[in-house]
Amino acid sequence: MAELAGLEDPRTRKVNEKHGDDHGVNLGKLRALAKRLKTRHDLACALWETGDTAARLLATLICRPKAFGRDELDAMVREARTPKAHDWFVNYVVKKNPHAEEARLSWTADPDPAVAAAGWALTAERVVKRPDDLDLPGLLDVIEAEMKDAPDRLQWQMNCCLAQIGIENPEHRARAIGIGERLQVLKDYPTSPGCTSPFAPVWITELVRRRQQK
Missing domain, CATH: 1.25.40 (Serine Threonine Protein Phosphatase 5, Tetratricopeptide repeat)
Structure with a gap:
């Protein structure tokens, strides 16, 4: 979370907020962080639980999509309220899930x-x-x-x-x-x-x- 906070950029946040996204992390830098972390499902779940949009975006990139149960998917899609978190959750998690x-x-x-x-x-x-x-x-x-x-x-x-x-x-x-x-x-x-x-x-x-x- 501290590393994500360090990537926060006011100009990026201003642009993102125009589209309903409440974070200021450059997505390229976020993906680079995910590439370094690789798959870490427990960490992904913890990041999601923070409710922070940048953390949730990172979670979708480092989780194991097939590990989520049906009820978990249902709860998470209702929690993913910002457009980008919702979009990434559907595309990177749900579409790869057996449910x-x-x-x-x-x-x-x-x-x-x-x-x-x-x-x-x-x-x-x-x-x-x-x-x-x-x-x-x-x-x-x-x-x-x-x-x-x-x-x-x-x-x-x-x-x-x-x-x-x-x-x-x-x-x-x-x-x-x-x-x-x-x-x-x-x-x-x-x-x-x-x-x-x-x-x-x-x-x-x-x-x-x-x-x-x-």
Whole structure:
């Protein structure tokens, strides 16, 4: 904790706070620290319990993702309230855990929008990597009905799922693009030059174009 405190930079904190993250540690330096520590699951658990965002980010990098039980995952996803801690926990821990599918099914319809966002992030990954037995038309039904009015973090993950369905499945592409055009979610999201807009119709069209050129 003392070493993390020594990495705190007021300028980095100011930037991070604009995105809802309450820490000032450069992520490159945090990753370097994790590389030096290597896997230390007990330390990761202790760091998580501090409640400090930088400590929790470090914990996701040095833990053993498969060591967490189902109940632990559920408790931790509800504790990971800042966007970066939530994102890293889902991507670096839950997605590598044997209970990921069980968690996905439970979380997607959770009344807590942050937990539901984690469920939709796991669903978007399944659309890409393991789409067998997913009800894609049913997912599109839910997205069409609920994404427009969803809280920001949940809306973002539902939109990612919408885009991945359109990118990966030609038979659902027209409907996915149509849903995006009707809902207009993230249409005006600021996008840096050279980056693809998260607006689903643009995102889908651009990624499909790139694949066709290969």
